[in-house]
Amino acid sequence: MFNFFWRKKKSTFTGGIILDGHKQVTKINTPQLPKELIYPLFLTSDRYTKACVKVGDYVKKGQVIAIADSLLSTPIHAASSGIISSIEKRLIAHPSGLADDCIILQTDGLDSALEAEPCLDYRQQSRDFLRKKIHQAGIVGLGGAAFPTAKKLSGSPAIHTLIINAAECEPYISCDESLAIASAKEIIQGSLIIQHILQASLCIIAIEDSKPDAYLALLFAAKETDIKIQKVPSIYPTGGEKQLIQVLSGEQIPPQKLVFEYGYICQNIATSFAVYQAVLLGIPLTERVITVTGAGIKQAQNIQAKIGTPIKDLVQFCQGYTEHAQQLIMGGPMMGIALASDEIAVIKASNCLLIEPIKASAIQPCIRCGDCAKVCPSELLPQQLYWYSRSQQWDNCTDYNLADCIECGCCDVVCPSKIPLVQSFRIAKSEISQQQKQAEQAALAKKRFENQQQRKLRIEQEKAVLLEKRKATIEKMKAAAAQRKLN
Amino acid sequence: MQFPTSCSPFTPSNNTVQRMMLYVIAALIPAIGTLFWFFGFSILIQLFLASCTAILAESLCLYARKRSVLPSLLDGSALLTAFLIAMAIPSIAPWWVVVTGTLFSILIAKHAYGGLGYNPFNPAMVGYVFLLISFPLQMTIWQSPLLFLDLNSALTVIFLEPTSIDGLSSATTLDYTKTQLHLGQSINSIQQHAIFGFIADKNKEFINLAYLIGGLFLLKQKIIHWAIPTAVILGIMLPASITYSMDSSIYPSPLFHLASGATLCAAFFIATDPVTASSGTKGHLIYGFLIGSLIYCIRTWGGYPDAVAFAVLLANLTAPTIDYYLKGKKTIAPLAKEYTRNNGSNLEVGALASPDPVRD
């Protein structure tokens, strides 16, 4: 009991920065049907899907066109009806600017859909059934990381708190806020479904205190449920999983631990909405709300976009570029990725398209001002980590908890010397994970070799024993024979 | 349409090294004004000489080291070093004193060590100590607080070095107090001398006040951190209060220590140089306190009347050690380490770890 009082409780996380919101909450507009929809088979890092349609096939809206090839991937559905015109290499939304296999769907303008399979009494269904339904609807985390939702809801160990993340802490992005205002009821329904699947006793929707309209809409919609709507301070990155949990519960998840081990799960609010659609209406995930904004676009707005829509079509819907259009960022200004072309299509993870001028500044040496450490929400020492990653001291990087860096970019933004800290951390991280893989493989090979050696040794030993035995028998027989002779 | 790609974040921020340095230089303006009020044009000439030398030396170094000259020159760090030297030395020192001092600061103390960010010692203080050791005579003749030099006479004094002008120089109170204490005088009678104002030198007490104002401005703008100046002041006040309360006839008051010499300049403008200080609030407190108490010790028992430069350099020397022992490693709880070792390759755990926790 005493422990409870003595535990240091902080109502907010350390570090973080206050950023200009630049948020324009608008009605969610729907553009006309694009002529072409593009679906990359590549999802993220090592997750792929397999095409299950052939060139020339006619597909309807909601039809599966690519199936999951592992537990960690999710199927893709056609967002409109039409003909598969080709499966070819196109640029995909990836920081490396890769081209990869994509299914190209030529829409026919009819937008005819498959019959939906609604499931109104979800409480009567088994949790496995619901999870399967979510998986089949192709739902992933819509906050930007696109982790398969069904996998995340697999529910072990036991989860006590479900957090629906509506913080949306990055500047410019307002798609979740607009969605919350427009579809608060549906979001609450979806959250209840997720809570039911997890059997979590508590469900909290966290929203930044700078979004009063969305807060009220949610509060009103949640009136008759047990769901709590909680305001959180507008400090970037309050929407980070560990940061959000610390703000809401005061519990600080230690470095190198995962939040679900502590009984928490965070889901994005747009994911909640998608779950509602998938379960109660039987509609798979083929559309999402996306913010198109920045100084480089004529008319910033939130758009209900079909997944697979080429970015240039959305830009056209926003009246085109202004003269400030110098870079195209998918995601927010803090954590997004810069895309090489507007031919690339919107994917499930795209929450924002930011078109901005480039403001480059010269990199200068570190002056050890310590600002980076002050703002780091993971309480790391970015300056130290930078030295270690630059000099390739990977062990030191690991000891200084590099793995805990959430790449939020706070350190980078405050650094007066404009040192690309996050970039060096990303390189260091991928380097370390590669080395780990190699080490694992080496260990495996070593084990195999040792096993082989042992097997050899054992066989030899067995042989020796056998030989010995045989010798002994021969001796015995000889002795017996001699005995017989004597007799 | 094609776009160039780069790495996040894409949020521009106006916090630059240049901005920081310019704010620090701006914060020196009250002190420069006060110096001008007491000394006249001599201080402006010193500032001018130091700035020109610094910019020239910096450009040459950057050029010789094949760095891009303009961005680094524009960061303002060389200019700041020049200002600090010009304001630290006696305002009537001959022109070659300030020029050699600045050259030494920029060439040796800064660029020989690798330039901005790599210098272990505060360049301005290295330059000052170099001057004090090389030209002890010129470095200890201070302009009298009662004499305002107009442009002509200032030029004459600095460039032509006339052997003597009546009433040009006078001792500082730190100096005077030290010698008189050796002669067995009591503090009370010492402070009757004409060079004393309210607390310390007639001019220095106001100049220190001006440094304080500039320093508070920097604090408010969050250019410097509160810990270092506070610790420096405490480092002086604490031993001074103890000795003063023991025997006020031979130990000057803590306020005298604050208002004389370059105390508050050191506290707000020199000790706070992030490059050469230790880091973190704890580190700042220790480092600042070290400077403060060293200043007090050298003033009271050492051979030099003012001790700011020596104290800062000694503290610079210990900064890495302070950092090493304080920061060490942000430790990972042993349990957590154990856990990752056992479960590092556990697929279930790895699979559930969403790779990008901020974005869900």
Ligand code: SF4
């Ligand atoms: S990017 Fe990483 S190191 Fe930098 S502030 Fe964020 S968590 Fe800390």
Ligand code: SF4
């Ligand atoms: S913010 Fe930049 S300059 Fe300051 S300590 Fe960190 S890396 Fe160095």
